[in-house]
Amino acid sequence: MKVTVVGAGNVGATxxxxxxxxxxxxxxxxxxIKGDFAKGKALDSWQQAPIDYYSTTLTGTDDYKKSANSxxxxxxAGIPRKPGMSRDDLISTNAKIVVSxxxxxxxxxxxxxxxxxxxxxxxxxxxxxxxxxxxSSRVFxxxxxxxxxxxxxxxxxxxxxxxxxxxxxxxGGHGDTMVPLPRYTTVAGIPVTEMIDKKKLNAIVExxxxxxxxxxxxxxxxxxxxxxxAAAQMVESIVKNENRIFPCCVHLSGQYGIRxxxxxxxxxxxxxxxxxxxKLDLNKSETKLLQKSADAVxxxxxxxxxxxxx
Numbered sequence: 119m120k121v122t123v124v125g126a127g128n129v130g131a132t133x134x135x136x137x138x139x140x141x142x143x144x145x146x147x148x149x150x151i152k153g154d155f156a157k158g159k160a161l162d163s164w165q166q167a168p169i170d171y172y173s174t175t176l177t178g179t180d181d182y183k184k185s186a187n188s189x190x191x192x193x194x195a196g197i198p199r200k201p202g203m204s205r206d207d208l209i210s211t212n213a214k215i216v217v218s219x220x221x222x223x224x225x226x227x228x229x230x231x232x233x234x235x236x237x238x239x240x241x242x243x244x245x246x247x248x249x250x251x252x253x254s255s256r257v258f259x260x261x262x263x264x265x266x267x268x269x270x271x272x273x274x275x276x277x278x279x280x281x282x283x284x285x286x287x288x289x290g291g292h293g294d295t296m297v298p299l300p301r302y303t304t305v306a307g308i309p310v311t312e313m314i315d316k317k318k319l320n321a322i323v324e325x326x327x328x329x330x331x332x333x334x335x336x337x338x339x340x341x342x343x344x345x346x347x348a349a350a351q352m353v354e355s356i357v358k359n360e361n362r363i364f365p366c367c368v369h370l371s372g373q374y375g376i377r378x379x380x381x382x383x384x385x386x387x388x389x390x391x392x393x394x395x396x397k398l399d400l401n402k403s404e405t406k407l408l409q410k411s412a413d414a415v416x417x418x419x420x421x422x423x424x425x426x427x428x
Contacts, residue, residue, distance in 0.1 A: 264292075351364075
């Protein structure tokens, strides 16, 4: 099993390193236009192998030929967010990068599964889907796992419990219009609404929506540990054919009343990619929020289409 990670920056290097530690694939190729940078990151992780006991080999390169016959490709390439910059501000530069990367990968791998991490995530997933020509079940984005992780971490802090015991569902676009669903949030099986008052819960929901921006303000750049680990978790579910249920950014063709766009919904993830899109019975308020999120993403997709890159 071979995984290529495109982009050797903080997120891409974290994906490669976490995957190596999981020891579930034979090879991870870390690919970047800065070839020596990618080689250095890969070499550093490989030299960690005797210490942390894993056998996954890591190769750094700027040559797409070395990505040949990849089973899974994780795209993290693109410029990161800066203070005061929205994800949508990134579209012009990152859309060109994602389309170029996708076409280059497809020259050397016939039927890979693509996991998109580049922002703005929903539109970059759509760009990869169009550029690859692959079935939509094999092209999807990492967003909901990261967003729910932030939501669960904030809840764990507020409740003074282990984050291991918190399960949650989050839908919609990856950004300020995301839709956390307290009704589907539990703590060791107990509805979260029985564990925390409404005012505190709403504050956590709002903090989750702005979770990425909070980190940009603190560090001057985007997060990488949690996003990298989230993408690696998706790879693991595919490699092991675990059929885990995750919120992912996927192509909708009528589900939830939304058509021909990428948006975050719960799915089942296995060896062939998205094996099932799960339909939740949303109430009127939740449906309205999801549609509002879809409308925001639709506007950015329209901007992408006008660029005529694919």
